[in-house]
Structure formats: structure tokens, C-alpha cells
Amino acid sequence: MSLKNLSIFSLSVLLFSVFLVIYLNQENSKKLNRIEQWAKNNQIKVDKSTKAQKFTIDFDEKEWNLLKQKLSLTRFFTSLKDVPSFDFGFDPDYARELVEYWGNKFDWKSQVEYLNSYPQFRISINDTIIHYVHYTTNPTAEKRINILLLDGWPGAFFGFYKAIDFMEKNYKDICFDIVVPSIPGFGYSNPLEKVVDPFDTTLIFDALARFVFGENSQYFVHGEDWGSLISTFLAKLYPERIGGIHITMPPLTSFFDFNSLLYAFAGQFFPNSILTEQEIKFGFKFSLSELASLIIKKTGYFHIQATKPDSIGAGMSDSPFGLLAYVLEKYSFGSFGMNVVGKKDGGLEKFNRDDLLTIITYYWMTNCISSSMRLYRNAFYTLEKGWPRTVLNMKKISAKVPVGVQVFQHEVSFVPFKVLKNKYLNLSMYNLVENGGHFSNFENPEKISNNFIEFINLAL
Amino acid sequence: MSLKNLSIFSLSVLLFSVFLVIYLNQENSKKLNRIEQWAKNNQIKVDKSTKAQKFTIDFDEKEWNLLKQKLSLTRFFTSLKDVPSFDFGFDPDYARELVEYWGNKFDWKSQVEYLNSYPQFRISINDTIIHYVYYTTNPTAEKRINILLLDGWPGAFFGFYKAIDFMEKNYKDICFEIVVPSIPGYHFSTPLNKKHNPVETSMQFDALMRYLFGELAHYYIHGEDWGSIIATTMPQLYPSRVSGIHITMPITSESNILNNICSLLLPYVPSLFLSDQELEHEFSSRYSIKSKLWKFWDEFGYFHLQATRPDTVGHGLTDSPVGLMAYILEKYSSWTFERLNKISGSKDGGLEFFNKDDLLTVCTLYWMTNSITSSMRYYANSFNAMLEFRKQNLDFFSLSVSQTVPVGVQMNLNDIFVTPFWFIKSRYLGLIQYKIVEQGGHFAAFQNPELTVKCLVDFITQVEYKI
Numbered sequence: 001m002s003l004k005n006l007s008i009f010s011l012s013v014l015l016f017s018v019f020l021v022i023y024l025n026q027e028n029s030k031k032l033n034r035i036e037q038w039a040k041n042n043q044i045k046v047d048k049s050t051k052a053q054k055f056t057i058d059f060d061e062k063e064w065n066l067l068k069q070k071l072s073l074t075r076f077f078t079s080l081k082d083v084p085s086f087d088f089g090f091d092p093d094y095a096r097e098l099v100e101y102w103g104n105k106f107d108w109k110s111q112v113e114y115l116n117s118y119p120q121f122r123i124s125i126n127d128t129i130i131h132y133v134h135y136t137t138n139p140t141a142e143k144r145i146n147i148l149l150l151d152g153w154p155g156a157f158f159g160f161y162k163a164i165d166f167m168e169k170n171y172k173d174i175c176f177d178i179v180v181p182s183i184p185g186f187g188y189s190n191p192l193e194k195v196v197d198p199f200d201t202t203l204i205f206d207a208l209a210r211f212v213f214g215e216n217s218q219y220f221v222h223g224e225d226w227g228s229l230i231s232t233f234l235a236k237l238y239p240e241r242i243g244g245i246h247i248t249m250p251p252l253t254s255f256f257d258f259n260s261l262l263y264a265f266a267g268q269f270f271p272n273s274i275l276t277e278q279e280i281k282f283g284f285k286f287s288l289s290e291l292a293s294l295i296i297k298k299t300g301y302f303h304i305q306a307t308k309p310d311s312i313g314a315g316m317s318d319s320p321f322g323l324l325a326y327v328l329e330k331y332s333f334g335s336f337g338m339n340v341v342g343k344k345d346g347g348l349e350k351f352n353r354d355d356l357l358t359i360i361t362y363y364w365m366t367n368c369i370s371s372s373m374r375l376y377r378n379a380f381y382t383l384e385k386g387w388p389r390t391v392l393n394m395k396k397i398s399a400k401v402p403v404g405v406q407v408f409q410h411e412v413s414f415v416p417f418k419v420l421k422n423k424y425l426n427l428s429m430y431n432l433v434e435n436g437g438h439f440s441n442f443e444n445p446e447k448i449s450n451n452f453i454e455f456i457n458l459a460l
Numbered sequence: 461m462s463l464k465n466l467s468i469f470s471l472s473v474l475l476f477s478v479f480l481v482i483y484l485n486q487e488n489s490k491k492l493n494r495i496e497q498w499a500k501n502n503q504i505k506v507d508k509s510t511k512a513q514k515f516t517i518d519f520d521e522k523e524w525n526l527l528k529q530k531l532s533l534t535r536f537f538t539s540l541k542d543v544p545s546f547d548f549g550f551d552p553d554y555a556r557e558l559v560e561y562w563g564n565k566f567d568w569k570s571q572v573e574y575l576n577s578y579p580q581f582r583i584s585i586n587d588t589i590i591h592y593v594y595y596t597t598n599p600t601a602e603k604r605i606n607i608l609l610l611d612g613w614p615g616a617f618f619g620f621y622k623a624i625d626f627m628e629k630n631y632k633d634i635c636f637e638i639v640v641p642s643i644p645g646y647h648f649s650t651p652l653n654k655k656h657n658p659v660e661t662s663m664q665f666d667a668l669m670r671y672l673f674g675e676l677a678h679y680y681i682h683g684e685d686w687g688s689i690i691a692t693t694m695p696q697l698y699p700s701r702v703s704g705i706h707i708t709m710p711i712t713s714e715s716n717i718l719n720n721i722c723s724l725l726l727p728y729v730p731s732l733f734l735s736d737q738e739l740e741h742e743f744s745s746r747y748s749i750k751s752k753l754w755k756f757w758d759e760f761g762y763f764h765l766q767a768t769r770p771d772t773v774g775h776g777l778t779d780s781p782v783g784l785m786a787y788i789l790e791k792y793s794s795w796t797f798e799r800l801n802k803i804s805g806s807k808d809g810g811l812e813f814f815n816k817d818d819l820l821t822v823c824t825l826y827w828m829t830n831s832i833t834s835s836m837r838y839y840a841n842s843f844n845a846m847l848e849f850r851k852q853n854l855d856f857f858s859l860s861v862s863q864t865v866p867v868g869v870q871m872n873l874n875d876i877f878v879t880p881f882w883f884i885k886s887r888y889l890g891l892i893q894y895k896i897v898e899q900g901g902h903f904a905a906f907q908n909p910e911l912t913v914k915c916l917v918d919f920i921t922q923v924e925y926k927i
Contacts, residue, residue, distance in 0.1 A: 066533070073530060077778045077833045079771075082654045088840055089771030194542045300768040304761030310539075310549030311762075311790045315776030315783020317537045322776020322783060329772050370537040370552075377548055 039237035071103035131188035152225020162445035185371035313370030335437030404429035404455030408436030531563035544805035591648035612685020622909035645834035657845030774833030796901030868893035868919030872900030
């Protein structure tokens with residue numbers, strides 16, 4: 001498209017948008033009330049009959065041997081000589097190295113002990129099995145704060161273990177009542193044989209919070225990846241009970257949101273006008289072409305998971321090697337961005353190898369890769385049910401709920417402060433962090449803990 | 461939009477377009493000349509040192525046993541109960557059924573014999589290994605036609621076997637010199653350890669034809685999927701050698717501004733652009749921008765992934781037979797049948813229409829040659845190459861095909877996208893045949909060998925008579 005055509009097109013979009021924004025702003029507060037009312041009327045009942053069962057992870061020797069057998073039969077392919085490592089995806093040579101280690105040196109039994117170091121439970125809410133960790137730090141401390149820690153894909157509940165440990169040791173004057181649920185279809189929140197989308201998950205997680213903390217208790221939420229989206233839903237639906245949400249990946253809803261499209265348009269021609277100084281220093285960009293580039297270059301996996309998850313699920317449920325390469329590629333690009341291209345290990349040697357393999361083995365043992373990927377499809381599949389699921393098209397959150405945003409330098413997507421200020425009417429905190437990536441709980445447990453607690457203290 | 465506004469809008473668009481078309485056409489022929497010159501300068505030498513070797517496919521017992529061992533260890537997952545089968549991709553229950561058959565009843569040894577029923581060769585051109593079938597039908601017939609049969613992803617060369625057989629039996633007065641090469645990186649055109657794109661493929665396939673039929677040889681091309689793209693590029697490179705192209709997947713190039721403007725107008729004034737037959741088959745809605753975007757979203761996840769990170773999904777498909785099968789056969793389902801009526805909610809996604817052994821032979825062929833990842837890399841390589849060529853002002857993928865090259869199109873209605881005649885003609889200037897196939901899908905020759913051959917030979921006959 002020539003510059004001239006782009007300008008003509010953009011100008012008409014601009015004019016159209018201005019009128020739309022004015023119209024929509026008037027609609028907004030009416031809509032928020034509507035959804036709060038809907039949420040109250042459709043709350044999932046949690047009563048004396050709802051019971052949680054203690055849960056311990058087994059070391060399944062038979063399954064572990066089957067995994068090792070499959071690893072020993074792994075078939076590989078060769079890398080291209082004239083293409084840099086990780087340019088086309090997970091490097092086949094490095095994958096071979098990891099498979100070697102996984103099958104011969106990795107000690108799953110010890111890892112299972114580690115995974116069991118915090119108390120876990122399973123409960124059925126709305127006919128959906130939810131696995132969660134429930135731990136109370138410093139039970140005798142006077143100050144009590146209820147928190148929900150939410151992860152996403154391809155994360156794991158035990159990614160938060162180091163953060164929990166840090167919170168316990170460094171905030172002895174606070175008793176944190178911590179719940180870490182797994183999204184239905186993830187890990188031990190299985191089996192799942194029906195469609196449960198992020199919106200349903202929100203209702204279920206709130207029910208879990210009421211079950212654990214009490215019907216009218218307030219709680220704070222920290223959310224990463226899908227967790228950021230679910231946190232935002234929670235704040236929209238239950239502003240009375242959510243003390244505040246702390247998110248690392250503000251949902252990129254620019255495609256449904258004319259307001260932020262306007263900013264993207266402005267960013268196309270005046271890139272620095274829509275960014276703060278710090279954002280510019282960090283190298284963040286927000287423009288129409290940047291959004292286009294993001295969609296084209298980085299969302300192939302998202303596209304296929306949101307349309308045909310079962311077609312790729314078959315291979316990854318059957319091949320541990322396939323699972324490893326697919327998932328760890330995310331830990332590579334997600335943590336370091338495009339810097340990984342050319343690196344033999346995709347940057348992954350920075351992490352503890354056992355930690356990474358524990359995540360993969362956990363996805364393998366729970367046979368949940370397909371059901372976890374279906375979450376992407378579900379998110380779009382249920383949109384035809386209409387409102388309130390179309391709340392995915394998120395515009396604003398009530399000023400009643402403080403929002404804290406902590407964005408790491410290599411986060412997968414980026415929404416500028418100026419845009420967020422319009423969406424989160426009570427944006428009480430906005431921090432950028434150098435040298436960190438998408439998997440914040442895994443990579444930077446101390447930073448997110450400190451930031452989260454600071455945010456909570458601000459809110460209280 | 462009121463009628464008055466629409467008229468004003470349309471009129472300005474129309475005027476703008478007229479000037480644009482005149483300007484673009486002048487640009488176009490200049491650019492095509494450049495490409496022809498570039499092709500002459502970069503032609504691959506084919507001389508006495510180039511030698512093809514006869515090739516027979518081995519029944520590798522060890523590999524077959526390994527495959528069966530892996531199949532016996534297959535781990536499955538469960539289907540969702542409240543979603544029609546195949547709505548989320550390849551149905552896990554049907555996958556289980558096919559894996560059962562594949563590991564216990566499928567006779568790979570017999571299939572290998574079948575695969576060897578036509579003579580095959582391998583040759584190294586430009587340091588790239590190319591496997592091909594080369595067969596001459598009715599050698600004593602007077603009329604000789606050289607023809608390249610090209611398929612794409614996830615196809616296989618033997619998909620043309622039934623078509624070749626039909627050509628031999630039903631056109632006894634024509635001697636067809638048939639060449640069926642596999643794209644480098646596909647099946648036995650391996651190993652491939654460097655980048656490779658459709659322009660290189662085109663050059664190498666042309667070199668192959670010159671090797672077989674002489675430097676001045678003329679030939680026709682029938683192309684499906686990537687084969688259509690290669691068939692479109694070859695006449696841009698060698699317009700004097702390509703007698704005509706017959707394709708099932710015309711690329712009308714969305715960067716063609718005129719086409720885009722007309723696509724916008726299409727839903728409002730369909731009869732301006734569409735024939736009665738096209739109107740009857742709802743081309744106005746299927747070719748609308750909204751419909752195309754929706755289809756792109758629904759069906760092109762694989763494309764998006766393969767064009768950006770092919771190795772990512774390659775690992776699982778290289779190591780897991782069921783993974784490979786589900787990923788590939790989902791295409792034989794989605795691209796052959798109507799989604800709402802035949803696929804969604806069905807037990808088999810429509811696949812029982814095909815011969816089970818044929819489908820599993822496609823999968824086993826990808827498996828045995830360990831070529832799934834290199835086949836998918838073709839997508840990423842092609843996109844990178846496209847951007848590179850654009851920088852050098854050699855815009856193969858959006859330039860038209862010269863009027864001097866006759867084009868025949870077989871439009872299969874159940875294919876992912878359909879393109880009306882009007883929009884094809886603006887890029888394929890020599891379009892002389894356009895046939896709509898009602899129950900036809902993407903894998904034209906594989907699904908409908910007789911119909912496809914009839915379309916093809918009708919086209920060739922038309923061209924030959926004109927000459």
C-alpha cells in the first residue's frame with residue numbers, strides 16, 4: 001500500500017473513530033453497571049456441600065518409564081546450514097541435547113517431591129475440576145491479605161513457588177492467604193471434556209476464592225499471560241470484592257478498541273508522542289505497523305491454537321520431544337525476544353535445566369497439552385454466545401478497582417501507559433522492568449513479589 | 461450507505477482505477493521484461509556432466525518396524541463432548557481408529573510396490589537433489605506433449621498415478637511425456653539442508669525439462685497448491701518455453717490494488733463481475749473481503765505457523781506418527797469437503813471418501829523420508845524470498861503472467877478459496893479456459909483423477925488447435 005493510500009485510508013478511519021469514541025464513552029458507565037448486575041445474578045453458588053479434597057502428586061513410575069522409552073525412540077531432523085539458530089523455531093541440535101539429558105539425567109522423582117512442597121487440593125465447581133495450591137504464610141501475623149496468583153500458557157502453578165517462598169521470608173509481618181489455581185484444562189485441573197473459556201474460568205476462580213476466603217471477603221489478584229486477562233475480567237465483574245489487580249501483560253485488545261487504534265495510528269507517524277520517556281528508553285513501540293508486525297511474526301502458534309488445537313495436539317500428546325520443543329520455544333522467545341536468533345541454546349541456559357524440564361514433564365504427565373491449547377480456541381468459540389462474553393472487547397474497568405501494571409522489557413506484547421490510563425481508570429502503579437521477559441514468576445519471582453506487595457499496600 | 465453516496469463513491473473509485481490500470485500495465489510489461497532477462501542470465505546449465513540415476517523405493521523393514529513400535533506406544537487425548545467433531549481440528553477418536561489400522565492392517569510393503577509402478581529417477585541440479593517420475597504414455601502416438609505435473613503441500617507425487625493411468629488409457633492418440641518432480645525438501649527430493657524457494661524450484665524444474673527434452677523443449681504445466689505458484693512463476697521466467705499452464709489455485713495477489721477495489725464493490729454489484737454460474741455458486745459472498753478474511757482466520761493457522769516458525773511444530777510431527785497423520789489428514793478433510801454439511805459433527809471428517817490406504821501412504825511417505833519439517837520450511841523460505849525479491853524489484857508474486865502464455869483454470873468449489881474468472885483474468889492475461897468443478901476439492905488429481913485429466917487435456921487441445 002502506497003503512503004498516499006495509507007493516508008487517505010487512515011484519515012477516514014480517524015474521523016470515523018472520533019465520533020465513535022464520543023458515542024462509546026457515554027455508553028460505557030451504563031455497560032459497567034449492567035455487567036456488575038449480571039455478575040451478581042450469575043454468581044456460582046458455593047455452600048456447605050462444596051468440598052475440596054487434599055491432593056498430592058504421585059510419582060508414577062510406569063508413566064515415567066514410558067516417557068523414557070519414548071525419548072529413547074526419538075526421531076530428529078537436521079537444522080538448515082544457512083539459517084541462524086532459532087530463526088525457524090526451536091533449534092533441532094539443541095533439542096537433541098535436551099532430550100539426552102531428559103531421558104538420562106533428569107530426576108523426576110525429586111521434582112515431584114519439590115512440586116508437593118506446598119499443600120494442594122482439588123475441588124469441583126460447576127462440574128469442572130479445579131486443582132489449586134492453598135498456602136498461608138506467617139499465619140500469626142496480624143495483617144491478613146487474601147491473594148490469587150494466576151498464570152497462563154504455557155506456565156505452571158509451581159512457577160509461583162519461589163515467589164511464595166520469597167513472600168514468606170521477606171514479609172514476616174503479613175499473613176498472605178495464597179491460592180494458586182490451575183486454569184481448567186491445565187495440569188491437574190483435568191479431565192476437562194467440555195468447553196470452558198477464560199470468562200467461565202473467571203466465574204469459577206471467583207467461586208473458589210469465596211470458598212477459600214469467605215463469601216464477602218476481599219482479595220487481590222496477580223495475573224500473568226491469560227492470568228492478566230482473567231484478572232481484568234474479575235475486576236470488571238466483582239469490583240466490590242477485588243481489592244486490586246496486578247498484571248504483567250495488559251490484554252492487547254487494540255483490535256476491538258478504537259481508542260487504542262487511534263493511538264496506534266498516531267504512533268505510526270509520531271512514534272514518541274504516545275510513549276513516556278521511560279517507554280522510549282526501553283525501546284517499546286506502538287503503531288499500526290508494529291501491531292501488524294506482531295501479528296504476522298509472533299502469533300503463528302496463537303493462530304493455530306485458536307482455530308485447530310486438536311490438529312497439533314495429537315503430536316504433542318504423543319511425542320515428548322515435540323512437546324518440549326514447542327513449549328520451550330516459548331520460554332526462549334518469550335523471555336528474551338528476537339535476541340535469541342543466532343544463539344545455539346536460544347538463551348535457555350540462563351534458566352535451570354531441571355526447572356524447565358519439570359514444566360515439560362508436568363505437561364506430559366498430566367497429558368494436558370491439548371486441553372491447555374484449547375483455551376485459545378474456546379476464547380473465540382464462545383463469542384457467538386454473545387454478551388457478556390463479548391466483554392473480551394474490553395474497554396474500561398471501574399475506578400473502584402486499582403490496577404497495578406508491571407511490564408518486563410521482553411514481554412510479548414506492549415500497550416502504552418497513555419492507552420492504559422484510559423482503560424484502567426484507577427491505574428495506581430505502572431512500572432517497567434529491565435532484563436525480564438514474559439514468564440515473570442519463573443524468571444523474576446522476587447521482582448514480581450515486591451512489586452505486587454507494594455501495589456497492595458498502595459491500594460489499602 | 462445511501463444509493464447516491466454509493467454511486468459517487470463508486471464513480472470516483474472507477475475513474476481512479478482506470479488511470480491506475482493504464483499506469484500499472486506499462487509498469488507491468490517493463491517488470492516482466494526484467495524478469496525474463498534475469499532468468500536468461502541465471503539459467504542453470506544442463507550439460508553432459510548432469511546425470512540422473514534410476515531410483516527405486518526400498519521397503520525398509522527396520523524403519524517400518526520402528527514406525528509400528530511408535531504407533532503401538534501412541535498416547536491419545538480425549539475429545540470434547542459438547543463440540544461437534546472436527547470443529548477443533550482433527551478428531552482424536554477418529555485418529556485412534558486410523559492409528560489402529562495403520563499399525564495393524566496397513567500393508568506398507570504392497571504400497572511400496574505400488575509406488576514403484578512408475579519409473580523414477582534422482583538428479584542433482586544446482587547442488588539440489590530432485591526426485592521425479594518420468595513416464596511416456598503411448599510412445600508410438602504421433603502427437604507428443606511434454607508435461608510437468610506439480611503438486612504441493614501436503615501432497616505426494618503418487619497422487620498423480622491414477623491421472624497418469626487415465627491419460628494413457630483414454631488418449632491413445634497422444635504420447636504424453638510426463639514428469640512428476642517432488643519439490644526440494646519433499647519426500648525423496650531430500651536431504652535438503654539449505655534454503656529453497658519457489659523461484660529456485662521453478663528454475664530447477666525448467667532445467668530438469670531441458671535435461672530430459674533438450675534445450676529448446678516446450679512443455680505444459682499442470683499445477684496444484686504450490687504447484688500452481690510454481691506454474692505461475694515458470695512462464696514469467698521462460699515465456700517462450702512454457703506452452704501453457706493449467707492450475708487449480710490461481711493467485712490473484714492481494715497487493716493488486718485494482719483487484720482489491722473491485723473486491724470491495726463486488727458484494728454490491730456482483731453481476732458486474734460474475735457470470736451466472738458464479739453467481740449461482742455464491743461467489744459474490746465467498747470472494748468478498750469479509751469472507752476471505754474469515755476463511756483466512758479459520759483455516760490458515762497452519763500457514764501462519766509454517767511461514768514463521770516451521771521447526772517449532774516440526775519436532776512433534778517428525779517424532780510422532782499420529783501427530784504427523786492428524787496434522788496432514790486434517791487438510792485432506794478441510795480442503796476437500798464442505799465444512800457444515802460434511803465435516804462438522806461427522807465421525808471421519810469426510811475422509812472415508814478416500815481410500816484409507818492411499819491416505820496412509822501419503823503419511824507413511826512423509827514419515828519414511830523424514831521430510832515433514834523440510835516440506836513446511838518451504839513456507840518460511842518462500843516468504844523471506846518474496847520480500848528479498850521485492851527489494852530487488854523482481855516482484856514475481858504480484859506481477860501478471862504474459863498474454864502470450866495460455867492459462868486454464870480448474871476451479872474446485874470445495875477448495876479453501878474460490879476466485880471468479882474476472883479476477884483471475886486481470887493477472888493471468890492469457891486465460892482461455894475456466895471450469896468450475898462442483899464437488900471438487902483442493903487435491904484435484906488425487907480426488908478426481910478423471911475429471912482433472914479431462915480439464916487438463918481439454919485445455920491442451922484448445923491451445924494446440926489454435927497453433
